[in-house]
Amino acid sequence: MDYDWDIIVVGGGPAGLSAAIRTRWVKRYKALPCSTLLIENSHMAGQAGWHGSIFTGPSWKIDPGEIVRNLTKDIDILNIPVIKDMVVRIESDGEVKKVHTYDGRVHSALAVIIATGIKMLVNERDFLGKGLNITSMGYEAIVSELRTLLKRCWEPCLIVVGSSKLENLAPLIRSLNKGGSDLLFVIEGKESVGGHNDTVHGFVKGYWGEGRIQGVHIMTGQGIRDIPCGAVLLEFNSYELRPTSGAGVWDNLFDSPFIEVDSDMQTSIPGILAAGDVTKGGYNSFSRAVSQGMIAGLSAYRYVYKKKMGVEPNLFAYRPTDFELTEDFLEIPTIGDELRPKILGREGEIMAVLGHNWSWLSGKLTGFNSISDIAAEKVIPVEALKKVLTDLVEKKLITFHAKKGPLS
Numbered sequence: 001m002d003y004d005w006d007i008i009v010v011g012g013g014p015a016g017l018s019a020a021i022r023t024r025w026v027k028r029y030k031a032l033p034c035s036t037l038l039i040e041n042s043h044m045a046g047q048a049g050w051h052g053s054i055f056t057g058p059s060w061k062i063d064p065g066e067i068v069r070n071l072t073k074d075i076d077i078l079n080i081p082v083i084k085d086m087v088v089r090i091e092s093d094g095e096v097k098k099v100h101t102y103d104g105r106v107h108s109a110l111a112v113i114i115a116t117g118i119k120m121l122v123n124e125r126d127f128l129g130k131g132l133n134i135t136s137m138g139y140e141a142i143v144s145e146l147r148t149l150l151k152r153c154w155e156p157c158l159i160v161v162g163s164s165k166l167e168n169l170a171p172l173i174r175s176l177n178k179g180g181s182d183l184l185f186v187i188e189g190k191e192s193v194g195g196h197n198d199t200v201h202g203f204v205k206g207y208w209g210e211g212r213i214q215g216v217h218i219m220t221g222q223g224i225r226d227i228p229c230g231a232v233l234l235e236f237n238s239y240e241l242r243p244t245s246g247a248g249v250w251d252n253l254f255d256s257p258f259i260e261v262d263s264d265m266q267t268s269i270p271g272i273l274a275a276g277d278v279t280k281g282g283y284n285s286f287s288r289a290v291s292q293g294m295i296a297g298l299s300a301y302r303y304v305y306k307k308k309m310g311v312e313p314n315l316f317a318y319r320p321t322d323f324e325l326t327e328d329f330l331e332i333p334t335i336g337d338e339l340r341p342k343i344l345g346r347e348g349e350i351m352a353v354l355g356h357n358w359s360w361l362s363g364k365l366t367g368f369n370s371i372s373d374i375a376a377e378k379v380i381p382v383e384a385l386k387k388v389l390t391d392l393v394e395k396k397l398i399t400f401h402a403k404k405g406p407l408s
């Protein structure tokens with residue numbers, strides 16, 4: 001069983017960030033961490049990185065930017081690699097899951113956490129207030145918002161982007177178009193709906209412009225189209241009704257637009273978890289995304305541990321100090337000779353911990369050689385090597401990948 005990562009998290013919004021952190025921030029004393037990859041197509045923080053998104057209560061408001069800054073800082077501190085790319089497909093090939101990206105690469109893992117929100121983001125953030133308008137969540141204000149925007153004539157056209165649910169709003173937008181702008185509706189999603197000649201089906205690949213929006217790159221079935229425009233309206237309500245992030249990415253795995261999960265954020269496919277706006281049955285919000293991400297991260301950790309070690313990890317989040325430990329309490333499980341050490345830390349940190357006598361080992365912590373292979377090559381006792389490796393695990397600088405199927 002070969003795989004690149006223990007866990008791949010798709011989507012770097014609040015749900016994906018907190019999930020990725022939780023797979024590595026295993027607070028239990030001396031716990032075995034996971035190797036985790038995060039893939040995000042746009043800026044980190046997802047929708048929560050946009051102004052307008054606020055974490056609120058009746059008498060308080062917190063700018064999620066503050067929380068997101070801490071989440072991204074932790075991604076960095078925990079040395080979680082981030083790939084900026086678009087995930088185009090996720091496959092569940094038995095034990096190993098495969099994540100395909102737009103650049104043609106395939107990343108494999110024991111578990112995948114889908115945290116793709118309601119829409120794949122591109123570079124919207126760069127053009128907010130610079131020709132890119134978004135409708136506020138909820139339809140209460142939409143008519144007055146549309147009236148204001150459509151009072152002007154936008155040259156060469158106004159592009160309205162939404163999911164397939166935008167079709168329902170298109171007649172209203174056409175009728176309110178008092179400025180006489182040429183309109184172009186971009187419907188994102190797999191379903192083919194409507195037959196209007198002012199409508200294009202495809203996905204936004206990016207927005208362009210110098211200082212202000214000047215056009216949209218759209219991926220269509222016939223290739224990329226570059227369409228100039230004077231302004232863009234992103235109709236967010238349509239995505240809340242029908243998310244587009246799943247279109248093509250996981251529609252081979254789940255057949256509803258939102259993903260159904262249990263209370264551990266586990267989907268119907270073992271080893272595939274989901275968190276945040278992409279999940280079914282909730283009120284899309286920042287706090288829900290963060291808390292679901294945290295649960296998904298911990299559940300994925302437990303799933304991977306069981307796969308590799310053949311036993312459930314201990315339930316304690318912290319080492320219990322006020323009562324006797326039971327006989328079977330595992331801090332770090334017995335580390336089998338077949339496991340392959342896999343680097344998690346930074347080269348300098350690892351070298352410092354290893355010291356001069358063991359410095360050669362840092363070059364071996366790649367995940368290619370098993371513990372017994374490394375020991376045989378250097379003619380050192382396996383038990384001595386395991387002690388050093390256990391020390392690196394305690395410091396969360398390495399983890400292990402299984403060489404062959406689940407160990408028992």
Ligand SMILES: Cc1cc2nc3c(=O)[nH]c(=O)nc-3n(C[C@H](O)[C@H](O)[C@H](O)COP(=O)(O)OP(=O)(O)OC[C@H]3O[C@@H](n4cnc5c(N)ncnc54)[C@H](O)[C@@H]3O)c2cc1C
Pocket residue numbers: 010011012013014015016039040041042043044045046047048050051052053054055056085086087088115116117118119120121122134137236245249275276277278284285286287289
């Ligand atoms: C304007 C606005 C105002 C809001 N106001 C509030 C508010 O006041 N209070 C509140 O609680 N919530 C608010 N929200 C909602 C809140 O921001 C979201 O509920 C929250 O961000 C959801 O987090 P998430 O991680 O599930 O998804 P997202 O934040 O959407 O993150 C998902 C990430 O996944 C990435 N992604 C998707 N598909 C792919 C793919 N195929 N490949 C690679 N990456 C992918 C996306 O680019 C995105 O970065 C607001 C949202 C908006 C847009």
